[in-house]
Amino acid sequence: MGVRENLTELEELIGMKLDIVKEGRATIIVPNLRAYADEHGHIDPARAPVFYNPVMKANRDVAIACANVYSKHYSDNDLRICEPLCATGVRGIRYALEIGNKVREVIMGDINEQAVKLAKINIYINRVEDYVKVYCTEANKLMLNYGKFNVIDIDPFGSPIGFVQNAVRAISHRGLIAVTATDLAPLVGVYPLTCKRRYFSISTRCPFSREIGLRILIASIIREGAMLERALIPLLSYYMDHYFRAYFLVLAKLQCIDDILKEVGYIVYCPNCSGRWVKRGILPLIEGKCPRCNGEIVVCGPLWLGKLAEDRFIALIKEEIEMRRHELSTYRRIERTLNRIERELRLPPFYYRVDEPFLIRRMGRELSPRAIVQILREHGYEASLTHLDPKGFKTDAKPEDIIKILSQNYELTNE
Numbered sequence: 222m223g224v225r226e227n228l229t230e231l232e233e234l235i236g237m238k239l240d241i242v243k244e245g246r247a248t249i250i251v252p253n254l255r256a257y258a259d260e261h262g263h264i265d266p267a268r269a270p271v272f273y274n275p276v277m278k279a280n281r282d283v284a285i286a287c288a289n290v291y292s293k294h295y296s297d298n299d300l301r302i303c304e305p306l307c308a309t310g311v312r313g314i315r316y317a318l319e320i321g322n323k324v325r326e327v328i329m330g331d332i333n334e335q336a337v338k339l340a341k342i343n344i345y346i347n348r349v350e351d352y353v354k355v356y357c358t359e360a361n362k363l364m365l366n367y368g369k370f371n372v373i374d375i376d377p378f379g380s381p382i383g384f385v386q387n388a389v390r391a392i393s394h395r396g397l398i399a400v401t402a403t404d405l406a407p408l409v410g411v412y413p414l415t416c417k418r419r420y421f422s423i424s425t426r427c428p429f430s431r432e433i434g435l436r437i438l439i440a441s442i443i444r445e446g447a448m449l450e451r452a453l454i455p456l457l458s459y460y461m462d463h464y465f466r467a468y469f470l471v472l473a474k475l476q477c478i479d480d481i482l483k484e485v486g487y488i489v490y491c492p493n494c495s496g497r498w499v500k501r502g503i504l505p506l507i508e509g510k511c512p513r514c515n516g517e518i519v520v521c522g523p524l525w526l527g528k529l530a531e532d533r534f535i536a537l538i539k540e541e542i543e544m545r546r547h548e549l550s551t552y553r554r555i556e557r558t559l560n561r562i563e564r565e566l567r568l569p570p571f572y573y574r575v576d577e578p579f580l581i582r583r584m585g586r587e588l589s590p591r592a593i594v595q596i597l598r599e600h601g602y603e604a605s606l607t608h609l610d611p612k613g614f615k616t617d618a619k620p621e622d623i624i625k626i627l628s629q630n631y632e633l634t635n636e
Contacts, residue, residue: 303363303374304330314343372398375400402466424521431460439467452472457562487507490521493516532563575613
């Protein structure tokens with residue numbers, strides 16, 4: 222009998238309603254999310270006894286591509302992979318099935334006994350039990366008790382910061398750490414005091430809060446590594462589906478730590494004129510008023526001021542995704558996101574939004590970000606849409622230059 226025929230028996234064994242999904246090359250038994258909908262029929266994956274979020278499939282697809290690029294171009298070793306918060310085991314099993322013969326071992330864990338039971342069944346039905354193991358243990362203990370790993374993937378429900386130091390302790394030199402953060406509200410300034418406590422950084426609500434939040438997360442993870450004398454080099458970081466995701470190459474080199482910390486600093490923002498400036502350093506000199514309009518300023522940080530991705534890494538990821546385009550239902554979306562990130566790498570940090578007051582006051586309405594990008598390029602400026610916000614654009618033009626050019630081309634912006 223097949224897995225579907227045995228589903229009722231498995232439901233009795235594990236104690237929850239189940240379903241079967243196909244994701245990547247894996248067949249996975251997951252909670253039947255419809256059975257755990259609220260009284261209005263709303264489905265929240267957190268309501269199920271074991272967490273499984275189908276929306277995060279793109280996250281897992283990118284993770285597989287990044288691990289493949291890492292195994293081919295950044296590591297000479299067979300991989301030991303750790304997923305300390307595994308739930309159904311879908312991510313770890315996909316690592317085992319989709320990175321070819323370079324995976325030596327996958328160690329997974331979860332503190333939820335039902336999750337571990339379900340993960341063990343998924344390991345068995347995907348026939349990877351020889352080299353994929355799962356344990357019922359707390360995530361930090363798992364990372365510290367099973368030797369060194371080449372890849373550690375931290376994908377929690379909420380903040381990852383409590384797991385980062387032990388991930389750094391457990392990772393090998395030139396290892397890869399992947400981190401997801403779903404606690405966006407503190408990072409984007411909705412709960413700035415929580416951000417200060419959790420990430421030791423000041424966030425704020427402003428037009429480009431998402432980029433501030435992503436860069437705060439990166440800087441915080443880099444700082445956790447630096448305290449253990451490890452340099453965490455950002456290879457790829459992005460926003461998607463209300464989460465942040467970042468990948469780091471870990472190096473045990475003191476000079477690299479010092480170099481990477483030079484790219485940590487602050488953003489100074491003037492809400493009145495939309496001026497923005499970066500200040501590198503732990504304690505830079507910051508003026509008390511905006512030098513352009515003498516308005517009140519907002520300072521956020523410490524945060525990462527370097528590139529959100531390494532050029533070579535993102536090019537290799539695009540090649541990897543292209544090779545697997547017929548396997549990935551998320552291919553078009555991932556391709557679009559990576560293309561935008563790649564174009565953003567040439568531009569200064571911190572995007573503009575088309576509904577910012579400095580634009581609305583002068584133009585009288587919201588303009589198309591595509592039209593703005595096109596006009597700025599025609600006038601010799603670098604400009605791009607941003608993956609961080611559908612109403613956003615990045616450019617090397619100053620706010621006053623943006624206004625001047627758009628005013629001169631008002632007819633074009635009406636198209």
